[in-house]
Amino acid sequence: MITYQTLSLADAKKVAAAASAKAQAENWTVVIAILDAGGHLIYLERADGTQLGSVIVAQEKARTALLFKRPSKAFEEGVLGGRVHMMSLPGATTIEGGLPLVKDGQIIGSIGVSGVMSNQDGQIAAAGAEAIAML
Numbered sequence: 001m002i003t004y005q006t007l008s009l010a011d012a013k014k015v016a017a018a019a020s021a022k023a024q025a026e027n028w029t030v031v032i033a034i035l036d037a038g039g040h041l042i043y044l045e046r047a048d049g050t051q052l053g054s055v056i057v058a059q060e061k062a063r064t065a066l067l068f069k070r071p072s073k074a075f076e077e078g079v080l081g082g083r084v085h086m087m088s089l090p091g092a093t094t095i096e097g098g099l100p101l102v103k104d105g106q107i108i109g110s111i112g113v114s115g116v117m118s119n120q121d122g123q124i125a126a127a128g129a130e131a132i133a134m135l
Helices: 009-026 053-068 073-080 084-088 118-134
Strands: 031-036 041-046 098-103 106-114
Touching: 009 031, 009 041, 009 106, 009 118, 031 053, 031 118, 041 053, 053 073, 053 098, 053 106, 073 084, 073 118, 098 118, 106 118
Parallel strands: none
Antiparallel strands: 031 041, 031 106, 098 106
């Protein structure tokens, strides 16, 4: 039987809680989306007052990180560096705020954050991703 690590709902909530704590500490209102290793939404949290468009953007940032196995920031940096063709990559959202969730060297899911400046979204996502080490 083939097995693989997966992200449980309980663990997804812990990742989101760590991200949410960072957002609250900075008084930032955001959407936090957690995807499982298959790219399916497992948990979503939208802080009161966060713009509705961030619900989709957070999920797309997380999907980008999962599909391309790298932070969505890599695409933002590429575009800012003149590699504008990156904007047309299917499935790529070229804005910081999406990170793969890695445990024991395996990607078990991803986190995407949207609602404030992209570098701030990235800080919040990083706080969530760091929680994986505690699981």
